[in-house]
Amino acid sequence: MTDFPLAPGSTIGVLGGGQLGRMLIEAASRLGFDVAVLEREADSPAGRVAAKLIVGAYDDEAALAELAAATGVVTYEFENVPAASVAWLAARGVEVAPGPKALAVAQDRFEEKTFLNAHGAPTVAFAPASTAEEAAQAVAAIGVPALMKTRREGYDGKGQRWVEHLADAAAAFAALGGVPVIVEAACDFVRELSVIAARGRDGETAVYPLAENHHEGGILRRSIAPARADQALSEQAERIAARVLGGLDYVGVIGIELFELADGRLLVNEFAPRVHNSGHWTQDGCEVDQFEQHIRAVAGWPLGPTQAIAQVEMLNLLGDEVDAWPRFAAEPETRIHLYGKRDAKPGRKMGHVNRVKPL
């Protein structure tokens, strides 16, 4: 078994070699930890700063065995980690955080919304469907327009379709691949917000101020944080975060996406059991950012402070937008975070900037 709090000099395992892994390593390095990354690609943003890189599939037992030999604590930077891999590691005494419950709930949109409602975190109305007939029934029950999403996989707006007419339900179901789906009611929100929160191994929680998020084509473009919010709104978000974290017996940082309704109520859209793009503002807006907070939680350290020390506008740099780095570098108020990705495909997250001003 692993002893907590984990001492500096220990190795922490990370499944996934993307930018979230890279920024977790930057934070882990500051705290004196080494990081072992398991990643499919031989060249990756996180792999290039990892103390140890294991190249393999996330369900490759030889790769997992190598990871288990290197470390007693593993976390991940994406939610589609195979449950069997987590079970395999756990059976060998490796602590995986966030734990299997958080992963299982987060990997299935129907389980996720069912869990949220059961724990007093409201969502839009929803219904599951596994056949074309059930899909039509679900759309009829929810009403149009409705959003049909695959229960599993899908991110950044992928794996979902709007259904404008009941008659289109079966076609949408087929277009999504005929896999199990969830049908969600449309949400007439006034703003998209998110709350980044953390829970330690001792159950301590810490919640960052709300971020206001702007998406384009399903991809986050811009976050403003701390978001303009009265005390009632902030308290709602904190209550939701506490219920979700407690209900999942969570360890680590979570990103919870919210809809703000005209009447001031918050609904939960979804959560990600990991550090979250809408929390990147904390790198330059808080003393302890979401990456260090996640490492602290996973390592069994006390959580750090979460209050904002600056007002931040976070802009994602997608595709060749990253080519504007010389302009950003010349702006005194702009902090630059680039991921070292080799290929600036359209829409690909290549980096972000935090434009900082005093609170």
Place this chain on the structure above:
Amino acid sequence: MTDFPLAPGSTIGVLGGGQLGRMLIEAASRLGFDVAVLEREADSPAGRVAAKLIVGAYDDEAALAELAAATGVVTYEFENVPAASVAWLAARGVEVAPGPKALAVAQDRFEEKTFLNAHGAPTVAFAPASTAEEAAQAVAAIGVPALMKTRREGYDGKGQRWVEHLADAAAAFAALGGVPVIVEAACDFVRELSVIAARGRDGETAVYPLAENHHEGGILRRSIAPARADQALSEQAERIAARVLGGLDYVGVIGIELFELADGRLLVNEFAPRVHNSGHWTQDGCEVDQFEQHIRAVAGWPLGPTQAIAQVEMLNLLGDEVDAWPRFAAEPETRIHLYGKRDAKPGRKMGHVNRVKPL
């Protein structure tokens, strides 16, 4: 030849694998750079976060060739880089920053003080000596007590002796190994200060606020920054920094140690052609810290802002003091920076903490 500004995704070379290298890599990673480290030890703080680790001596041509193949820009984290290695790299089109002049001057305490005085940066009185007779003459000229130091090598109080009586000069010279020395007048300072400054490839300079430093046994224990300083004192420091940076045609971050006299004048004690322990406060006290600033300068990027956004007390953690990490981790105002060193030998710099409060 290397094109500047250096584009993200490029590799920067670092000679030396210690904590300064590690923190340079943390900053370089944020900006999307990869780092190749050349270091004697197979296991080192910086080696464990480097994209590429080359194990070899700093004057090993095969190792230098491997470094030159990986990158067109090389910097270093310690001042005793062999001049021949820098020349070897430069002859192969590799830009080494800070350049050979800064290194040559910084490596010889007599050259350093001569340079400083020639550029209007005042120092204590000093005289060189290469024999026991010259050492006695130098002490006679400077007066006692005098500080005798080897001209080359030596750090953290090593390689130096106080001479209290003229009759002890020859013995001190012998005790220092009979190598060329410099004899310096004692300085009756009221405070030890330092200024961290940077110069870009285009000659742009940026100066951080002064830090007040407290040493024990020749080793930095504690810095307080921004130091209490009136405008005249800050302007003196900025003037000194500008003269030193300009005189050396410098590229990168420099750490300049200063003595404050009772009459308010500043004398230069010495400078280090690299990021500096007394600049660690910038990690949590400034938007762009000395490590990112150095990477920006070396990469030919514009320099970042240097004003303080918080008041910081930096404490070095020496030897087993690092074992107190659980206490520091529980302090909300304390930011932790640990180096991942395996062996907490007495006096060894294992990490530091920045205790932060609002300005």
